[in-house]
Amino acid sequence: MPLFGNTFSPKKTPPRKSASLSSLHTLDRSTREIELGLEYGPPVMNLGGQSWKFEDGQWISESGGNASGREVQRLKKRNVQLEEENNLLKLKIEVLLDMVRTEQL
Numbered sequence: 001m002p003l004f005g006n007t008f009s010p011k012k013t014p015p016r017k018s019a020s021l022s023s024l025h026t027l028d029r030s031t032r033e034i035e036l037g038l039e040y041g042p043p044v045m046n047l048g049g050q051s052w053k054f055e056d057g058q059w060i061s062e063s064g065g066n067a068s069g070r071e072v073q074r075l076k077k078r079n080v081q082l083e084e085e086n087n088l089l090k091l092k093i094e095v096l097l098d099m100v101r102t103e104q105l
Contacts (some may be wrong), residue, residue: 027035042056044062051062 045052052059053062
């Protein structure tokens with residue numbers, strides 16, 4: 001019986017062998033890409049019956065461009081108007097909140 005030291009010292013277990021249940025690791029790269037679907041392409045989405053693809057930082061219509069240049073300009077102008085209106089409404093909210101805060105003091 002030792003005076004100093006640990007009386008309980010279990011044996012160390014041997015490391016486990018990693019066994020893969022999948023046979024995909026034996027396939028070459030091209031077969032794995034086909035099997036797992038790892039071929040990445042540009043993102044594609046459908047909106048309002050039109051197909052759009054994201055390339056070079058912009059969404060490009062793939063479906064032949066049902067939207068005319070005039071319609072795109074009109075939509076851009078409307079977008080600017082809505083952004084200006086949104087900014088004005090945010091400013092009004094800030095002013096009203098400031099008024100409420102000063103009333104409470």
